[in-house]
Amino acid sequence: MRTNATPARKQAPVINFACPTAQSGLTALIARLNAAVAEVEKWSPIEERLGDQFRKAAGSAPKVKGGVVPASKLIRDGEPDVDMPASDWFYRSREDIEKGHSEALARAGNTEDRAAADARYAALLADWDAQEAAYNRAKPRGLAHAQRMLSKAHRAWSVAENAIVNYQPKTLPELIELLAYAGRDEMRGVFFTPDEGQLKFMLRSASAAVAKFTAN
Incomplete structure (x- = not known):
């Protein structure tokens, strides 16, 4: 069906869609x-x-560093191996951070691990909220x-x-x-x-x- 693009041709409105109409x-x-x-x-x-x-x-949308992807080696048949350097990975939504928190708690084996996960993800969420607030301050009225x-x-x-x-x-x-x-x-x-x-x-x-x- 239609897309969100503005229609190419205009047609004068007959009624306001938000108001009742006498027509049926x-x-x-x-x-x-x-x-x-x-x-x-x-x-x-x-x-x-x-x-x-x-x-x-x-500028750039908020993103919070979640960790580092370790260096690795890509082995290909009949071709030289490719060394993949370590790289950072990022959370790009608050929901992803909250999901990561839940997964970390599920993996936690004891009280200390759970406390560490809570502390880590509280810091990540605080970082996200600060970035998002700064980002939204640029939103035009x-x-x-x-x-x-x-x-x-x-x-x-x-x-x-x-x-x-x-x-x-x-x-x-x-x-x-x-x-x-x-x-x-x-x-x-x-x-x-x-x-x-x-x-x-x-x-x-x-x-x-x-x-x-x-x-x-």
């Missing part, structure tokens, strides 16, 4: 999708601009809000799109509207982007609706 049925779902797309178009460039500022100002709003808009887009895919037409005009909407070439890959399986599901729903309407 398929028309309301399409309006909700259009409004969510408009929110993505609004917040995506803001989030991108502020994110670029943050990445340039913040408004970036967190823009990220939240963009994420909210993408979720609304997905919800509305899935609702359209699963919609069961209640009248013949709605059935015609649904088929016309799903088949609009100018919208494929931009706003309404169902995959092949979803399109087949919509066709099955349309066939069932046709059978229902022609039987009455």
Whole structure:
């Protein structure tokens, strides 16, 4: 389905997706999708601009040295051996440090080993927290809000799109509207982007609706 990229073409919103609507049925779902797309178009460039500022100002992301990979020798058949020098390895998330702590405690054989593991990982976590605090101080004002709003808009887009895919037409005009909407070439890959399986599901729903309407 769609990506997080900003849509290439714009369409004016019909409603605010966060507010109730007086419309109902398929028309309301399409309006909700259009409004969510408009929110993505609004917040995506803001989030991108502020994110670029943050990445340039913040420098390297936090990382904490976890240990050293010992020197080793790579033996290859028919070729000279390769000496691999010792190298540092790093934790790159707080969750990884906490996981390493749990694993160290599980390996600990006595109280002294557990105390040593607790002390070591407390120091690693303190180092991580200090680096992360310094890193986050470079975050531009408004970036967190823009990220939240963009994420909210993408979720609304997905919800509305899935609702359209699963919609069961209640009248013949709605059935015609649904088929016309799903088949609009100018919208494929931009706003309404169902995959092949979803399109087949919509066709099955349309066939069932046709059978229902022609039987009455």
